[in-house]
Amino acid sequence: MTPVLSEEQMKETVEKFKGILTAEGAEIINEENWGLKKLAYPIEKKTTGFYQLIEFKADPASIEKLEVAYRRDERIIRYLTVRMEKYAAEYAAKRRSLKQNKEA
Numbered sequence: 001m002t003p004v005l006s007e008e009q010m011k012e013t014v015e016k017f018k019g020i021l022t023a024e025g026a027e028i029i030n031e032e033n034w035g036l037k038k039l040a041y042p043i044e045k046k047t048t049g050f051y052q053l054i055e056f057k058a059d060p061a062s063i064e065k066l067e068v069a070y071r072r073d074e075r076i077i078r079y080l081t082v083r084m085e086k087y088a089a090e091y092a093a094k095r096r097s098l099k100q101n102k103e104a
Contacts, residue, residue, distance in 0.1 A: 001050040001075050003036060010050050013075050018054065020069055024062030030055040030096055043077050055084075055092060 001013055018028060034051035043049070058066075063081055070079045084092065 001052065002044075002077050003046055003048040003050060005050065005075060009075070010052075013073070014052050014054075016073075017066065017069065020066055021054070021056055021058060021062065024058060024065060026056045026058035026062055028054060028056045030092070046077065049077055 001010055005013065014031075014033075018031070021028060030053070032053040034053060036048055037051050039047055039049055067079070067081060070076045
């Protein structure tokens with residue numbers, strides 16, 4: 001997301017897209033706020049941006065609606081939707097469990 005957003009606006013944007021997913025019947029598995037990070041290259045004359053990771057299970061038709069919403073929202077400067085294969089999903093589950101164990 002664009003770096004000019006306040007913390008509240010950033011959270012509001014994330015909730016908007018989570019709402020789109022849940023309205024389409026998607027199951028949100030994990031959500032991580034990576035915060036403000038430097039971009040690999042300037043995008044729209046911006047060198048930083050807010051990063052957010054949302055892992056979810058959804059019907060392929062709902063992903064198209066989500067991506068259309070991403071394109072229409074000016075606060076989103078880049079997005080990446082990835083389908084995880086079996087081994088990547090297992091690795092992500094292990095990573096989440098290790099993270100939860102460290103927090104506990």
